[in-house]
Amino acid sequence: MKKQWIAAGAAAILLLSTSAGVYAGTKLQQIKAYLDPSMKFKVDGKPFQPQNDKGAVLAPISYNGSTYLPVRAISKALGVAIEYDGKNNTVLLGEKIDGIPIADGFTGDQHTKDPQLTSYNGKDYKDVFFNNLSGNRSSSFILYPKGKYQKLYLQVAAIGKDIERFFVQDDRDDSKLKIDTIAVSEGLKTFEINISGVDELFIYADVEDGGSMFVPLTTSYYK
Structure with missing residues (x-):
């Protein structure tokens, strides 16, 4: 209907x-x-x-x-x-036929194209968000879909230590669109998130000392 x-x-x-x-x-x-x-x-x-x-x-x-x-x-x-x-x-x-990689226009700390940092499980993703800093810390970045897309397909991997707190939030009203955990054993985990009408997204994780957060920007995309 x-x-x-x-x-x-x-x-x-x-x-x-x-x-x-x-x-x-x-x-x-x-x-x-x-x-x-x-x-x-x-x-x-x-x-x-x-x-x-x-x-x-x-x-x-x-x-x-x-x-x-x-x-x-x-x-x-x-x-x-x-x-x-x-x-x-x-x-x-609704959804677009072709996905638009979130790498397009991506900015922020821990954004890298260094070939020594962009590979995961033997595959080079070329362009990634990779938080491999030390200590217990928050790891986050902002995306700007500008209300143009129906879905976000976001890939995230925990390296070294499980990520016990992870969420995607509408930055306009702080409503949580996805709340989850990411285990190292899950490998590269794909989240499908409804983002219709959302202008800005806040992606956040708590990362423990000895752990890292890996997000391939070329295979994470809007539709």
Whole structure:
């Protein structure tokens, strides 16, 4: 049902460009439609008010016997990521077909491409986050998905000592999206995390003296 709402929202964007009266120099076509601010909505039984990115209230559009909803507001309400591909004039909803490595634009301490530090179990991952400092310590970094993706597939390995406390957090409101442990015996552990609508992620682990945290940035990715 939720995906059907999203599809309807996407249709709102696409179908509103199908009528007579083409504007000069564009592929847009002019139509006559009406805003209907009186219409109310509920999502999973709870009142919902469509808004734009700046928080302004949006009214649905009534056209030719159908009601069209703002796709970005609806996708946010239903927890489905949305992105607009301006180059191809395409609205992208949900998971992407191709994963985007978190290595793209990654910054922070313990980020390395040193060939002596980027290998794990015989495989060179080329670009990693590797906290191999000494002492009991926290190990963390921030990612910036900017609300463009539905899922994060994050790979993490504990080396030397088990990681007893690990979490991924929405940095906007400190809500925990994943809480777990990572044992050395598990090898490279993959976490699948729903990050729809999340702008910033805080990844954190407690690492004991003699232990290390290894995160391959090339095989951890957004979708």
